[in-house]
Amino acid sequence: MQDRTFKLTYSTMFDPPEELHRRFDEALARVRGRLGAAHPMWVGGRPKLAKEEFESRSPIDRDWLLARFPRGTAADVSDAVAAARSAFRPWASTHWSERVALLRRAAALIEERVYELAAAMALEVGKNRMESLGEVQETADLIAWYCDELEENGGFERFLPDDPLKGFASHNRTVMKPHGVWAVVAPFNFPMALAGGPVGAALVAGNTVVFKVASDTAWCGALLLDAFRDAGLPDGVVNYLTGSGAEVGQALVDHPHVAGITFTGSGEVGMGIVRTFGGGRWPRPCIAEMGGKNPVVVTRHADLERAAMGVCRSAFGLQGQKCSAASRVLVERPVMEEFVARLAALAGEATVGDPTLRSNWLGPVINAAALARYRKAAAEAASAGKVFAGGRELAQAGLARGYFVAPTVATAPWESRLWRDEHFLPFVLVGAVDSLDEALARANDSDYGLTAGFYGAPEEAAVFLERIEAGVVYVNRPQGATTGAWPGYQPFGGWKGSGSTGKNIGSFWYLPQYLREQSQTVVE
Secondary structure (H helix, E strand, C coil): CCCCCCCCCCCCCCCHHHHHHHHHHHHHHHHHCCCCCCCCCECCCEECCCEEEEEECCCCCCCCCCEEEEEECHHHHHHHHHHHHHHHHHHCCCCCCHHHHHHHHHHHHHHHHHHHHHHHHHHHHCEEEEEHHHHHHHHHHHHHHHHHHHHHHHCCCEEEEEECCCCCCCCECCCEEEEEEEEEECCCCCHHHHHHHHHHHHHCCCEEEEEECCCHHHHHHHHHHHHHHHHCCCCCCEEEECCHHHHHHHHHHCCCCHHHHHEEHHHHHHHHHHHHHCCCCCCEEEEEEECCCCCECCCCCCCCCHHHHHHHHHHHHHHHHHCCEEEEEEHHHHHHHHHHHHHHHHHCCEECCCCCCEEECCCCCCCCHHHHHHHHHHHHHHCEEEEEECCEEEEECCCCCCCCCCCCCEECCCHHHHCCCCCCCEEEEEEECCHHHHHHHHHHCCCEEEEEEECCCHHHHHHHHHHHCEEEEEEECCCCCCCCCCCCCCCCCCCCEEEECCECCCCCHHHHEEEEEEEEEEEE
């Protein structure tokens, strides 16, 4: 459990106590001693294997075998949905206070295991130790937040005035009820927070769950499942599947007995799920958290040191593999040269290497496909525009067996696809603008609307806040220009093509999405 004298959030992780590093290193040694084990799927409270297996290997060093997993099939999806359907009625009938108690126990177990879970995440995702610790703690905080919200709202049950009928007692109330089997499909970059958060919300609301994480991070999913199972959830209430998105993920999306879904991933896949869930016999709830092409506006009145630091942290944290990463910086022309120089210098100073080591801030990108995208983006920037920093792979001693690249600062013509496409890489474009109006017009000229940042004078910030089209915005923030949301502090979600609901993760309005309202009138 974290030291309670130090509140771990993404904003406070820059000056941690020495005890935190010591405990992480001890946990890392323990976790390394358990590498290579086989982990089953879990369906109906029982382990489940498959005819074929796949391996999780570290992007830090492909020689490191982390764990082995069953290659699930559509048949496994059917079994998991059937188990969740069977468990639904007893779980939904369990009083909400009992569900809250069990989910709080799961959150407590995640927090108790924060160092070992973070060590595994650093190995499998390639996050540095502080980002890994932050995500695990965020997972616990998200589950606890949804428990608090259900409790504070009295289980979402309210009594209404009686009908004014003579000779009758006509009682009215409104109550929120669960939907049924809920699917959770989580991404590789936040395999615990963006699995544990929605799983916890769905479960505490009374739904049963079938969830899978990305194959690149199946180990994190298995360790997360252990916390839910060890908390004492009944068999079949939460089920865990491994396998490809093309087969297991698609089978979940297509299954007629899946009542709702939470998906986090690309805009293309997310929009396909939205259309599927809206086009069946009746519309089903779909919480799709999708991509981002997040802008930062820097005016001539900005504190350039603060702006460069905030952009650097948001563009390159987790190697830019965040839907919230800063990817477009729109700088007023009089300060363009100085800002680019500051940002390029910070990118050049960033330490890249094994992210489990305290000395390294950036780790590898997740896989060979990400490395190929980096090569393509860097080549296009070099040919069509200019690269100010980075633009190359890193294959020196100790890095050659991983997917390491240099954080890149570049520019390109406005018509370049580099300004439009989401890259999910440590790659940021900088462009000069002539006014705040032009900066805002270019910032909003995107199908995405997830996060945005601003650096400038207070009166300019007011204009930015009024006109920017994004679900999460930050002003003059050195800890991160567009990243670093925390439940209860910065609810996280997107507008336009970045999100399907307009309700943010970790907000007051998120949990009710896992429930549906029933109005009841009983006449005596």
